[in-house]
Amino acid sequence: MLAESIIRIGRPIKDGGMPCREKIRLLTDVSSENCKNFFRHVFLIELAGGDSCLQQLELGDMALENNKETFTVDSQRNVTFPIFYPNGGNPLHAQGIYPLPCYLLYDPHLKALGEKEQFKKEFLSPRLNNTLQYRDMTLSEKELLADQVAVLLAAQATEFISEDKQLGILMIYDARLNVFQEKQDWMGEDETLMWINESRLQPGRQLYLDGEEVLQCINQAKFYEAAELGSEKNAVSTFSNQPAAEVVSIYNKAWLWLSPTWDMPRSIYWQDDEWTKGIKVDAESYAAYFYGVQFLKEIQVPVASAVLKEMFAPVTSVEAKKNMKATSFESIYGIPLVLPLTDGGSQQLFANYRRMLKKDSEKQSNSDLHLKVLAGIDRVVPEIGDEHRLTILYYSGDLSRGNMHIRAVIEDIVPSVAGKIEQILHDLKVSETGKIQLAFGVAEQAVYKTQTLPALLANAFGPGYVWETLQAALHKEPLRLERLRLTTARRLNELANKEDTWQMVQELIFYYSFLYFLHQYEQKILQKQGGVMILSDWDEFKALYSQGRLDLCHLASVEQLGFTAGLLLRQFHNSYYQKTGKDFVKQRVMKFGSKLTPAMIWKNGLLRCEELAQQWNMKLGANFRPVLAQALLGFLAKQDQLVPEKDSFMTAFWSGYLLYKADKKNDKTEEDGGNDNEQQ
Incomplete structure (x- = not known):
């Protein structure tokens, strides 16, 4: 269960040695890029006894970045104003439970400061009613507090309201609340006390925020938020398996993968406030869950x-x-x-x-x-x-809109396995890709689609298989080659019809790069030997071909037969081109741009070679006719396999065709023993 994993991640963060200041930064949105401009207008209302006053602060400075002025927040002081950026819903309305009286002000709120009754009705009262610290306060007491704050703000509204768009923060420093402390002397900033500002009601005295109290209030507020979708008294927690005084739903506004507006995660038999029928979370587990989701939001990329x-x-x-x-x-x-x-x-x-x-x-x-x-x-x-x-x-x-959809969860990856795969990809990037490019006669350069595992697998198997194959690779499961050969053969056919030889070479560079990865994966991860032929495995095969020593025993697979056919037709094409100035494959084999098949290569290509060689009096390398004879026997022996394994055949065919290079030492003509004049 994903929720259990998040709780297990959150618990050491919650109980670890992270300083109070860092915990508040993690649990709130004070460091969010979305919130930086709110700190340009911080309104601190100080209430003590029957007295009140207002201070306006700016927690940061304007700086020039890339010839543009931008606001840089004071990273030390912003933690003193714990704010939460709304996820989903209308941000102008009160949302969730506020752990302390510290609220975001949007431009419409600021423009309404001068309208005392409107601001009180639309902004203050809804938020005070949803503030944890005021839950036990009577309605009349909250109304009195709202009046006091609204009057104070309205009296000075003209001083700080402008026509430009403005964002701000309102904090009500209420001396009655445990989260606030006042000290006679400057206490500095320790692990728990965070300086707000100097008191204006009592000059010389300093106002502080008690960090530990704030953390408790945040956890409690989030617990009450979850209770909105379900709570039970004296029930067994799903995660601790222990009885708890109260359990709540797993709902969390900071991590809306379970949104109350989305019906799919819950049974149709549950009411809107009965989510505890699915998952019951005790207070300690829920606090760990909240730490976990905030941590995951920080490290997501x-x-x-x-x-x-x-x-x-x-x-x-x-x-x-x-x-x-x-x-x-x-x-x-x-x-x-x-x-x-x-x-x-x-x-x-x-x-x-x-x-x-x-x-x-x-x-x-x-x-x-x-x-x-x-x-x-x-x-x-x-x-x-x-x-x-x-x-x-x-x-x-978008988490901020409550619109989150999980694409894939790849669980239980063994670190040592992941490390070995990373090393294989590193070796492929650093050394093997360059060797493959050299073999095809192209300059060495980075191949982006082989540098990450998701890109490598997606280009091999297609987008519909990304998550499946990624999970298989990271879980030490076999990877099948059929889909790779299918996609490669289709791409090669498309490019062959366009006569785009350069791009065909690029496709084969990727193909053999993947085969190298798979070969190493099977050896080092699956402990399996053999099974995949990489490009270097064809070196001895090409040497035997150049010497005319390829026999039927060397053509044991359709892939080997296809590779040999590619070598033969490219060698024949070189001589044919010298005599006629025409492309043999395009003119004689791929008629009218049709899709090339093994049967066409056999019957329109290889079977015509001897006839055309006699007709044009072509000088062929001494190796050609002995290998051609063996290849034709191979086609007869494997004709029933050509259609089922056509993708493997065609990929190997184009590999041999594009890898062929005349061997000056071995490619002697039959007639005079001299070097043939094949076009390279």
């Missing part, structure tokens, strides 16, 4: 648009993929979850989580896992042993 294009663009049509833009795809976010197999060692786990919160995505050691390579998300998982498991969550949608 959007999958790069270039990776999304490789993952979800059509792969059977080269032209369709070429015309897809990287911006054509809905954003997908990836979140890594690291979980221990057993409870315990929470401090070490907490230390790893803190490292994951850092924005630096560079690996610190060879044992770190770089998820950009493995999962397409730019996060580094610090070194963890196989006593842990990694889960990767992918979702799309």
